[in-house]
Amino acid sequence: MDWWRKIYAALKNADVRQVVYVPDAGHAELIDACIEDNEIISIALTTEEEGVAVLAGAWLGGQRGALLMQSSGVGNCINMFGLMQTCRFPLATFVTMRGQWQEFNPWQMPMGQGTDRALSAMNVNVETADNAKDVGKKSEAVLHSAFIGNQMTALLLHQSLMPKKSFGK
């Protein structure tokens, strides 16, 4: 099974009803699956921090949500993570990594290399999957941590899982 299908299955099992995202090639199939799912409201964001706030609102209204983004987006979220921590909102996020493994674009390097530390600085728990066979159980663990443990937890999806982007070179 493709690794993204395991994330989708975990989202469904956890009764996630709002999936918020800034599009990313690594998440493309998962985003399409969520858009086609009538039980999930899929929300394209203009910036990832918006998504963090949308998930806070969803929780206020009794729904579970998840944020899909790439590593650059983590930097956009920093102050909004403070909202989640102060109010003890759960947060589940799935982060496709850039700047980590056979990266073509040097502009992706700084935030990719700082992603883990940026999350840790804001007290977001970090899990990493660098093997497709681990994605399912780690996705379940992240969602459990968020909605049962009331934590902020991220799953970093290693760049070696993604199709290589070479800009036609």
Added chain:
Amino acid sequence: MNLSSRARTYVLRRREVAKRISEVGGNQLLVVTGLGSTNWDFTAAGDRDLIFPMWGAMGGAVPVGLGLALAQPKNRVLVATGDGEMLMGLGSLATVAVQEPANLTIVVFDNEHYGETGMQISATADKADIAAIGTGCGIRSAVTINNDRELEQALPELFESPGPSLWVIKVCAESLDFVLPPKDGAFLKDRFRRALLGEGRML
């Protein structure tokens, strides 16, 4: 203090506007208020469990309201925030327009200044027109409200017309006393959820 002359002449007073919106909105209206003065305005109008006042997360009031409105399609959601807070999250107006939550009303109290930090002028003092930005984003109904007549005309729409709607209410630039809601975030979240979802959802 560097008050622009225009904003001192606006006839609508923010505390009175918040009181009027609260009267019309009633006790079941779900309210999210943005950091700063709109928190104090709606607390002065009457703090209650179904108001979620944000003491931080600047730029986050509209997206919090969006997530809530989508989760609670049968209840009306009001986001009330200031021009400075709205300017930090303008992109969220495009996100709202795409989602088209029929139960969401966004109210911007636009005094053209950053009230909490020394009344520095904001971009709306000279250039930025938030209602026009909302229209440009594709918000169904985005209007600027300048006086009591226009406010009274808009108020019934809070429940009658489908959203999303955006009211930019030009209010007098004035420094008022603080009227503070509780500030513990976990408490504010939990009281809101308990009032809306019931005791069982707290487990």
